[in-house]
Amino acid sequence: MNWTEKYRPKTLxxxxxxxxxxxxxxRWLVNWRSSNKYGALLTGPPGTGKTATVYALARDFGYHxxxxxxxxYRTAEKIMERLGFIAYGNTLETYITGKPRRILIFFDEIDGxxxxxxxxxxxxxxxxASKKSVPVIASANxxxxxxxxxxxxxxxxxxxxxxxxxxxxxxxxxxSELEGLDIDNEVLLEISTRSRGDARLAINMLYAVSxxxxxxxxxxxxxxxxxxxxxxxxxxxxxxxxIKTLLDSNSNHWEDVxxxxxxxxxxxxxxxxERRVELLEHxxxxxxxxxxxxxxxxxxxxxxxxAILSWxxxxxxxxxxxxxxxxxxxxxYVFVLNRDxxxxxxxxxxxxxxxxxxxxxxxxxxxxxxxxxxxxxxxNLLKWVAKIYGLEAAALKRVKxxxxxxx
Amino acid sequence: xxxxxxxxxEPFQIRRRLGDLFRDIVRIKGVDYERGKGFIVRDYYAxxxxxxxxxxxxxxxTPMVECAICHRSVDCEKCNFTDVCLKDVSICLxxxxxxxxxxxxxxxxxxxxxxxxxxxxTS
Numbered sequence: 285m286n287w288t289e290k291y292r293p294k295t296l297x298x299x300x301x302x303x304x305x306x307x308x309x310x311r312w313l314v315n316w317r318s319s320n321k322y323g324a325l326l327t328g329p330p331g332t333g334k335t336a337t338v339y340a341l342a343r344d345f346g347y348h349x350x351x352x353x354x355x356x357y358r359t360a361e362k363i364m365e366r367l368g369f370i371a372y373g374n375t376l377e378t379y380i381t382g383k384p385r386r387i388l389i390f391f392d393e394i395d396g397x398x399x400x401x402x403x404x405x406x407x408x409x410x411x412x413a414s415k416k417s418v419p420v421i422a423s424a425n426x427x428x429x430x431x432x433x434x435x436x437x438x439x440x441x442x443x444x445x446x447x448x449x450x451x452x453x454x455x456x457x458x459x460s461e462l463e464g465l466d467i468d469n470e471v472l473l474e475i476s477t478r479s480r481g482d483a484r485l486a487i488n489m490l491y492a493v494s495x496x497x498x499x500x501x502x503x504x505x506x507x508x509x510x511x512x513x514x515x516x517x518x519x520x521x522x523x524x525x526x527i528k529t530l531l532d533s534n535s536n537h538w539e540d541v542x543x544x545x546x547x548x549x550x551x552x553x554x555x556x557x558e559r560r561v562e563l564l565e566h567x568x569x570x571x572x573x574x575x576x577x578x579x580x581x582x583x584x585x586x587x588x589x590x591a592i593l594s595w596x597x598x599x600x601x602x603x604x605x606x607x608x609x610x611x612x613x614x615x616x617y618v619f620v621l622n623r624d625x626x627x628x629x630x631x632x633x634x635x636x637x638x639x640x641x642x643x644x645x646x647x648x649x650x651x652x653x654x655x656x657x658x659x660x661x662x663x664n665l666l667k668w669v670a671k672i673y674g675l676e677a678a679a680l681k682r683v684k685x686x687x688x689x690x691x
Numbered sequence: 692x693x694x695x696x697x698x699x700x701e702p703f704q705i706r707r708r709l710g711d712l713f714r715d716i717v718r719i720k721g722v723d724y725e726r727g728k729g730f731i732v733r734d735y736y737a738x739x740x741x742x743x744x745x746x747x748x749x750x751x752x753t754p755m756v757e758c759a760i761c762h763r764s765v766d767c768e769k770c771n772f773t774d775v776c777l778k779d780v781s782i783c784l785x786x787x788x789x790x791x792x793x794x795x796x797x798x799x800x801x802x803x804x805x806x807x808x809x810x811x812x813t814s
Binding site: 295296297298299300301302303304306307310314443445446448449450451453454457458461473476477480481 | 734735736759770771772775776777779780781782783784789794795798799802803805806809810
């Protein structure tokens with residue numbers, strides 16, 4: 285079992301750190317019916333104990349938690365379908381036993397609900413909480429004061445802060461003692477320092493050390509990788525599980541991975557034609573599924589999407605598709621993560637495109653490419669273009685030397 | 692770098708000539724100014740934002756921090772973790788308690804007692 289699950293605090297007193305926030309939450313739960321706020325909203329960075337506090341609190345006060353992850357249930361329709369009966373006090377258990385069960389509704393990651401795009405999702409949460417039939421607690425990593433104003437106005441906002449290294453030390457030392465680990469105190473202090481106030485990260489680092497791993501591997505988490513690094517990792521992986529883990533941790537790049545693999549598969553020189561056709565057929569289906577998921581905001585289906593995509597990447601790798609660092613032109617602009625390069629491109633676009641009477645596309649793919657070779661000012665852009673087109677540095681230098689211009 | 696200790700919700704004077712920065716400081720959400728009394732910082736985030744301005748003048752405001760176990764004052768400036776800590780909490784651990792053998796059991800025991808006390812007072 286995962287250590288973050290195994291050592292999840294059983295009672296509130298086991299939740300280390302954020303003592304004042306815990307007390308605020310207890311105070312709210314004791315008086316939730318008479319409170320002028322409908323629910324409690326816990327905000328703070330990941331790994332600070334928001335979810336742990338809710339479960340420990342529920343256990344201490346004898347509540348049964350019904351958890352909804354806002355990534356899965358976003359629209360009013362879906363939320364009411366799942367929770368409407370509870371909000372109105374109708375449960376099967378109440379019907380059979382005649383005694384209402386003490387239920388606590390917990391909306392995790394409520395900041396995942398967009399007030400505009402998710403068709404009344406936030407309003408539904410507030411509506412359920414306003415019935416005051418059960419206590420409602422929500423958690424969020426970040427709350428936008430404008431977008432989530434209704435939530436802030438109607439919920440008691442309780443802030444969670446990053447844990448101090450000393451508090452992290454107590455957490456990992458406790459686990460170390462319970463597991464009977466023989467880990468040097470210096471290592472525990474090092475983990476406390478490196479975990480940046482994130483207890484979950486610290487526990488994972490401790491686990492890595494306990495199995496002989498390196499802290500550095502865990503302290504550089506898989507999340508939010510640059511696209512190029514993600515593509516290199518998944519294309520060189522021979523394990524579907526690893527590919528899926530990488531994809532799950534980088535949800536911002538799913539669409540880019542889909543389109544890049546279309547490019548990789550269709551250009552692959554070694555893959556047999558019938559295999560290429562098979563994979564492209566699957567890709568086109570995935571493309572349609574992704575479009576529908578986005579249109580209908582049915583994000584709970586994403587787990588199937590990543591499962592199929594990871595299988596497709598795995599098969600492509602097995603059948604000889606290779607990511608060579610080339611980025612498809614139609615995804616070109618969004619791929620540029622480097623702010624300096626983007627600023628240079630914007631400067632060029634605003635300065636010259638109008639004067640040359642060229643389309644944005646032609647300007648980026650044709651003129652900028654040549655301009656970058658001739659103008660030493662755009663050194664970063666040159667490197668970027670070289671990478672995109674897979675050109676050798678020496679060839680670029682040669683072209684630059686002879687000063688090729690657009691005309 | 693000079694450190695100045697403050698308590699949340701209580702007025703204090705900033706030991707620097709602020710000039711034009713005064714306007715920027717009172718614009719921070721959670722920071723108020725009461726004429727004749729001084730500045731009042733309401734929460735941790737306000738303090739962090741205020742420190743972003745004051746650090747340029749060589750001053751860092753730190754909240755009065757108390758040890759969760761022995762309740763003695765904790766000195767953030769002398770802490771080994773001072774460079775990696777956000778110093779935005781009012782309860783932490785002192786070096787003596789942290790280095791004790793039974794730090795975990797003492798922490799849990801104190802936490803249990805204070806929560807029990809709190810629950811009794813609220814119910």
